[in-house]
Amino acid sequence: MTVPVEAIPKEPAQKRIEIISLMIWGSLCVLSFFLFGQSFALGVAAGGILCLINFQWLYRHAKAAVSLTTNKGKAFMAKRYILRLAIMAVTLYALIVYVKVDIIGLLLGLSVVILGITTYACFIYIFAGGE
């Protein structure tokens, strides 16, 4: 049995995680600009944009994959994963080799979604009792 892609709504939890990730990214950019300089802030900004775009792309691919049958879904997701990774590789190569962004800043920027998920999980377990 398959489920139409349009029929799957976006959960409030995911919307909150996206907003938290954006807020973390913005604050990190501003803080790193004033504390560590332009190159570090550029790394955070570029990494954050890449990470957030990749997350949105991942959402679209996963949404399309779960509407397929199991085997087709696995193959679809594997192909899209290779595509995403290749595009990330080319972009990161350009950022590291040609733009010469700060590597630590780039890694920090690439972690904004992970930080968003962790922050949301901590918030839920501390203030909402895990619900």
Place this chain on the structure above:
Amino acid sequence: MKKVYSSLGVSALFVLVLAPVAFAAASPETVSFFSWCAMAAGIGMGIAAVGTGIGQGHGVQGACDGIARNPEASGKILTALILGLAMIESLAIYALVIQLILLYANPFIKYVVG
């Protein structure tokens, strides 16, 4: 599993064959250093990509099965899937950054080349 082993074998073969050709004109110490860096980058990225691919495939398989059994829970299953996939994929991206640092922005290059 056979596909995994064959992919790893092909990656290792490419690295072993191409690394000496790429650094044919350099000094022996530099060749050795860059050969090891290229091998580490190729094998490391290969392992990271294979692990991530297998993990994501299992995740999607479970989500597809779950949604087929209970279509009303598709939203919650999709959210859990996305969060899991994002966590898994970030590991591959970190590995990718480390490989790019090893190959193109190696901090130890000054000790080898001088």
